[in-house]
Amino acid sequence: xxxxxxxxxxxxxxxxxxxxxxxxxxxxxxxxxxxxxxxxxxxxxxxxxxxxxxxxxxxxxxxxxxxxxxxxxxxx
Amino acid sequence: xxxxxxxxxxxxxxxxxxxxxxxxxxxxxxxxxxxxxxxxxxxxxxxxxxxxxxxxxxxxxxxxxxxxxxxxxxxx
Amino acid sequence: xxxxxxxxxxxxxxxxxxxxxxxxxxxxxxxxxxxxxxxxxxxxxxxxxxxxxxxxxxxxxxxxxxxxxxxxxxxx
Amino acid sequence: xxxxxxxxxxxxxxxxxxxxxxxxxxxxxxxxxxxxxxxxxxxxxxxxxxxxxxxxxxxxxxxxxxxxxxxxxxxx
Amino acid sequence: xxxxxxxxxxxxxxxxxxxxxxxxxxxxxxxxxxxxxxxxxxxxxxxxxxxxxxxxxxxxxxxxxxxxxxxxxxxx
Amino acid sequence: xxxxxxxxxxxxxxxxxxxxxxxxxxxxxxxxxxxxxxxxxxxxxxxxxxxxxxxxxxxxxxxxxxxxxxxxxxxx
Numbered sequence: 001x002x003x004x005x006x007x008x009x010x011x012x013x014x015x016x017x018x019x020x021x022x023x024x025x026x027x028x029x030x031x032x033x034x035x036x037x038x039x040x041x042x043x044x045x046x047x048x049x050x051x052x053x054x055x056x057x058x059x060x061x062x063x064x065x066x067x068x069x070x071x072x073x074x075x076x
Numbered sequence: 077x078x079x080x081x082x083x084x085x086x087x088x089x090x091x092x093x094x095x096x097x098x099x100x101x102x103x104x105x106x107x108x109x110x111x112x113x114x115x116x117x118x119x120x121x122x123x124x125x126x127x128x129x130x131x132x133x134x135x136x137x138x139x140x141x142x143x144x145x146x147x148x149x150x151x152x
Numbered sequence: 153x154x155x156x157x158x159x160x161x162x163x164x165x166x167x168x169x170x171x172x173x174x175x176x177x178x179x180x181x182x183x184x185x186x187x188x189x190x191x192x193x194x195x196x197x198x199x200x201x202x203x204x205x206x207x208x209x210x211x212x213x214x215x216x217x218x219x220x221x222x223x224x225x226x227x228x
Numbered sequence: 229x230x231x232x233x234x235x236x237x238x239x240x241x242x243x244x245x246x247x248x249x250x251x252x253x254x255x256x257x258x259x260x261x262x263x264x265x266x267x268x269x270x271x272x273x274x275x276x277x278x279x280x281x282x283x284x285x286x287x288x289x290x291x292x293x294x295x296x297x298x299x300x301x302x303x304x
Numbered sequence: 305x306x307x308x309x310x311x312x313x314x315x316x317x318x319x320x321x322x323x324x325x326x327x328x329x330x331x332x333x334x335x336x337x338x339x340x341x342x343x344x345x346x347x348x349x350x351x352x353x354x355x356x357x358x359x360x361x362x363x364x365x366x367x368x369x370x371x372x373x374x375x376x377x378x379x380x
Numbered sequence: 381x382x383x384x385x386x387x388x389x390x391x392x393x394x395x396x397x398x399x400x401x402x403x404x405x406x407x408x409x410x411x412x413x414x415x416x417x418x419x420x421x422x423x424x425x426x427x428x429x430x431x432x433x434x435x436x437x438x439x440x441x442x443x444x445x446x447x448x449x450x451x452x453x454x455x456x
Contacts (some may be wrong), residue, residue, distance in 0.1 A: 001394060001395070002394075003392055003394045003396055005392065005394040005396075005397055006392060006393065006394070007393060007453065007456070008393055008447065008452050008453060009454070010427035023397070023440070024436055024440070025434070025442070026397070027401070027440065028433070028435075028436050030401055030439075031426060031435050031436065032427075032432055034425045037426070039381050039428070041428075041432065042429075045430070045433065046428045048429070050430070051429050051430055051433060054430060054433045054434065055433050057437060058433060058436045058437045058451075060439040061441060061444065062439060062440045065443060065447050067455040068447070068448070068452060069452030069453075069454065
């Protein structure tokens with residue numbers, strides 16, 4: 001198995017948000033491995049307010065996990 | 077990478093809510109970088125009760141993360 | 153900035169629920185500042201079962217945050 | 229204010245589930261105070277699979293809060 | 305009151321998942337007590353991808369609560 | 381009962397994500413045991429942006445539980 005997610009630790013909340021976005025994309029990729037289909041769907045959801053909001057909910061949930069992993073970067 | 081989110085710490089819950097709203101907007105921006113499209117979509121969702129409720133769910137999830145980061149501002 | 157949310161502390165779970173409802177309303181207000189539009193939309197969602205359920209999900213998420221802030225009012 | 233929610237403490241998880249269901253109903257009541265409208269809507273959502281699932285999501289979120297309040301009834 | 309949920313403790317994560325599924329079903333039962341209606345609706349949602357996904361979200365939320373109750377079965 | 385989920389412990393976050401995806405699939409399997417129906421539905425949801433996003437929300441919720449179980453792999 002390709003160890004694509006070796007750690008949840010990031011240096012800053014900014015990197016934590018980037019990782020949360022990546023995790024959201026990877027979940028979609030694992031449900032739909034075909035890049036051409038994903039690209040076609042991208043133009044659907046990127047022009048639909050409700051889809052964009054639903055996507056930002058996934059990012060928010062993943063970010064909560066990454067923030068907890070990094071103890072909310074309190075020390076940094 | 078532009079370190080647009082250096083910390084989750086805020087002085088008050090009010091600022092925490094503002095940050096939660098900002099995080100929600102930034103997630104939409106990262107999924108749809110084109111400002112003209114976002115503006116067009118804004119008029120859709122800002123006039124749709126279900127979209128506004130879904131958006132407030134994202135803010136609530138992000139606020140939970142920020143509140144935990146700030147130990148719920150118990151000390152303040 | 154108007155410090156409209158100075159604290160998450162409340163005396164009782166009842167007040168915590170009221171604050172959770174207020175937070176949900178404030179999120180909608182920040183996404184749609186126009187009161188006339190919000191009033192018009194209110195009659196839509198207040199007569200739609202799925203909208204009311206989605207709204208109660210936002211209240212439940214905000215209440216979880218407020219309950220954690222108040223250590224679930226165990227002491228009270 | 230009627231202190232309708234004096235505590236989140238319950239003797240058993242069963243009572244915790246009942247309280248979670250009550251909290252979900254109270255949120256709908258606060259968004260739609262008119263009982264005749266709520267009764268009319270009830271027949272809509274109680275015969276719709278997706279509405280029932282969305283409602284059970286609200287109960288699950290409220291139950292998580294009540295379970296945490298009661299330290300998951302580990303002692304009981 | 306029938307104490308149908310005496311505890312959240314389970315011996316294994318497998319039993320925890322089974323309990324999470326049961327909690328999800330019980331929430332639907334409490335919103336729609338009529339078994340004939342539930343059976344009719346079952347054939348709707350069991351053949352609808354979005355309904356099945358929404359249902360699995362409820363199970364995931366309930367499972368998170370049960371896992372926390374069992375300290376994630378770290379000891380087992 | 382087949383103990384298909386003996387533990388939530390995984391060596392890495394990558395394995396934790398794989399387990400979260402598996403849990404999401406198992407929830408759908410328990411709601412719809414018929415593999416032919418599931419395969420037919422798969423082609424629906426795998427070509428629908430909103431369904432894929434909803435699915436990734438379930439994975440994110442399950443991943444949060446698994447990450448907490450593994451103390452966010454801080455030690456690894």
